[in-house]
Amino acid sequence: MSSINLPLCSSSWDHEEYEAIERVTKSDRFTLGSEVENFEKKFAEYHSSNFGVMFNSGSSANLAAATAIKLSSTQIEGRKKVIVPSVGWSTTYYPFTQNGYELVFVDIDIDTWNMNTDQLSAACDDETAMVCVVNLLGNPGDLKSIKSITDQTGTELIEDNCESLGAVEDGRLAGTWGKIGTFSTYYSHHISTIEGGVCLTDDEALAAVLRSVRAHGWLRGISLPPHLTGPVPTDEWSRRFSFALPGYNLRPIEFEGAIGSAQLRKLPSLLAIRRQNGAFFENLFQGFDGVRIQRMKPGSSWFSLGFVLEERFHGCREQIVGELEALGVETRPIVTGNFLTNPVINLLPHSVAFPPVVAAYIHDNGFMIGNHGYSIEPQLEQIHQYFLDLSKRI
Numbered sequence: 001m002s003s004i005n006l007p008l009c010s011s012s013w014d015h016e017e018y019e020a021i022e023r024v025t026k027s028d029r030f031t032l033g034s035e036v037e038n039f040e041k042k043f044a045e046y047h048s049s050n051f052g053v054m055f056n057s058g059s060s061a062n063l064a065a066a067t068a069i070k071l072s073s074t075q076i077e078g079r080k081k082v083i084v085p086s087v088g089w090s091t092t093y094y095p096f097t098q099n100g101y102e103l104v105f106v107d108i109d110i111d112t113w114n115m116n117t118d119q120l121s122a123a124c125d126d127e128t129a130m131v132c133v134v135n136l137l138g139n140p141g142d143l144k145s146i147k148s149i150t151d152q153t154g155t156e157l158i159e160d161n162c163e164s165l166g167a168v169e170d171g172r173l174a175g176t177w178g179k180i181g182t183f184s185t186y187y188s189h190h191i192s193t194i195e196g197g198v199c200l201t202d203d204e205a206l207a208a209v210l211r212s213v214r215a216h217g218w219l220r221g222i223s224l225p226p227h228l229t230g231p232v233p234t235d236e237w238s239r240r241f242s243f244a245l246p247g248y249n250l251r252p253i254e255f256e257g258a259i260g261s262a263q264l265r266k267l268p269s270l271l272a273i274r275r276q277n278g279a280f281f282e283n284l285f286q287g288f289d290g291v292r293i294q295r296m297k298p299g300s301s302w303f304s305l306g307f308v309l310e311e312r313f314h315g316c317r318e319q320i321v322g323e324l325e326a327l328g329v330e331t332r333p334i335v336t337g338n339f340l341t342n343p344v345i346n347l348l349p350h351s352v353a354f355p356p357v358v359a360a361y362i363h364d365n366g367f368m369i370g371n372h373g374y375s376i377e378p379q380l381e382q383i384h385q386y387f388l389d390l391s392k393r394i
Contacts, residue, residue, distance in 0.1 A: 001327060001386060006379040008304075008330040008370040009188035012263065012270055020258035029254055032215075036257030040198070042264055043183075047173050049200040051207035054257060055214060058162040058184025059091035060250040061197035065158050065180040066095035068199075068209040069130060071245055072228060073179075075154050079129035085115040086359035087335050088134040092160050093348065101129060103350040105340060110358045111295040113306070113334070114141035121149050123353035130156045133178070135164035136335065137368070138274075138303035139296050140174040147177050158182070162197070163335075165190040166271045168299030175200055180210075185256070190270060190301060190373075191263035193256040209245065217247025270373035271301055278302035280377050284384040291387065305380075306334050306368040314365065316394060321367055323390075329369055329383060337363030 024035060036054050044052035055061045069076070082096040083104045093103055106119040113136045120131065131150050133141045143159070150157040161167070161175035162184035168174065175181030185196035199210050205225045212222050219232060219242045229244040278296060285293050290312030296302065309317055321331045336342065338359040340352065369383070370376075 001382065001389070003328045004324075004379050004382045005328040006330065006370060006376060006383070008332060010370075010372050010374070011187075012192065012266060012373045013259075016262040016265070017259050020262045021255055024254045024258050027254070031253055032251045033254050033257075035254040035261070036252050039257040039260040039264070042261055043198055044200060046264060046267070047176050047181075047200055049176055049181075050202040051200065051204065053199045053201075053207055053210040053214065054252045054260070055197040055199065055250045056252045056256070057195050057250075058182060058186060058189075058197035059089075060248075061162075061182040061184070061199045062091050062160060063095040063098065063248070064210050064213045064250055065182050065199050066099050066101075066130070067213050067246070068206055069156050069158065069179060070099045070101075071213075072206055072209050072225070073156050076129040076156055079127055081127045082130045082132060083120055083123050083128055083353070084132050085134050086338055086340060086356035087113065087136060087362065088132075088160065088339060089162070089335055090339070090342070090344070092132060092134055093339065096130070096132070097348045097350075101349075103348060104128070105350060105352045105354075105356065107354050107356050108136075108358050108362070110361075112139055112141070112297070113137065113294050113362065114139060115146070116354070116358075117142045117145050117149070119354045120146065124149055124153045124155060126153075128153060128155045130158055132158045132160055134160045135167060135174045137294060137306060138164045138167055138301040139294060140164060140167040140169035140299055143169045143172075143174065143177040150178075162189070163303045164301055166267060166301040167297075169297065174299075174301075179203065179206065185260060185263070190274070190303070191260065191267055193252075193259045193263065196252055196256045196260065212245045213247040214250045215247065216249060217243045217245035219244050266373075273373050273375060274302040274371050275300070277371050277376050277380070278305070281305050281380055284380055285387075288387065290391065302371050304368045304371050306366060308334075308362055308366040310365070312391070313394065317365060317367060320390070324369075324383070324386065327382075327386070329379070331367045331369055334362050334366040334368050337366065
């Protein structure tokens with residue numbers, strides 16, 4: 001078989017992004033400023049959200065989200081647990097333990113690969129402070145049901161939507177269902193600002209907390225709710241160097257904001273092509289003997305294309321990914337696979353509400369390949385032919 005050439009990720013930049021970089025260079029303003037503020041506004045408008053706050057990464061957005069809710073939410077005071085799915089990225093989990101919470105793991109659904117909603121409902125109790133739902137690989141979770149569960153239990157909902165920009169569930173964009181939704185604009189994602197991330201919220205006070213947490217916890221240019229700060233200086237000189245909250249330095253730079261605005265203009269067309277690739281992939285592999293693919297919802301934004309090897313190909317993953325890599329198809333695990341298998345878990349306060357049966361199965365038998373903002377139909381046809389040929393050998 002001839003070479004296939006399918007990388008995991010690729011650039012969607014053209015002259016617009018380079019012109020944006022040049023504009024910032026000429027401005028002589030490089031750290032957080034008007035370019036970031038403009039991107040935040042446009043990103044929020046795209047999602048019909050009130051407030052967007054940009055960060056230097058999606059991981060930082062997750063950290064700021066967990067910190068901001070802990071600091072500002074009165075309804076979860078005294079609660080110490082956060083429910084999470086067993087498949088997610090490492091920095092889905094760390095922000096909660098870094099804020100003093102215990103992780104409570106539930107399994108994922110065998111078809112969608114998202115959080116098992118029945119298990120979530122059973123695990124959610126009066127000790128649960130937050131639920132962090134991960135919309136996996138562009139596929140929105142059962143967000144309407146999850147929102148209902150968290151509303152009924154007085155639990156705060158965070159959406160880790162870093163892999164699912166542009167996904168739609170029940171007519172509403174993913175990342176807008178929770179108190180905060182987080183996004184990543186890292187190189188391999190739907191839009192790229194090289195590094196970068198965003199939090200969305202409709203809560204003005206929470207947006208102010210996010211901005212303070214982003215920049216050292218100070219009050220400069222930020223109006224925080226009085227119950228969070230107590231008495232604060234009234235003169236501008238003192239406010240510029242007063243610190244009200246435990247914060248970090250998670251600020252983005254102007255290059256990221258400028259590039260983000262250019263990328264956001266392209267998002268509809270990038271999503272349309274990704275969805276076309278996804279539909280073509282489904283048509284080729286749905287029902288293929290020995291292969292299970294993720295059941296995508298109609299509103300999926302198709303971050304990548306995942307395979308789980310079933311009975312016919314059990315024990316063959318090493319051979320298959322090796323042969324695909326030799327043909328030029330880059331592969332990787334499905335996110336982290338079962339996160340509970342990672343050595344770092346021993347350093348994280350956690351419990352397991354339901355054994356990760358599905359997560360373990362995907363961990364042992366799954367892998368994924370890249371999707372792109374350009375047509376990859378010829379490469380997918382070649383990969384399909386590879387599996388047809390493989391079926392004759394195995």
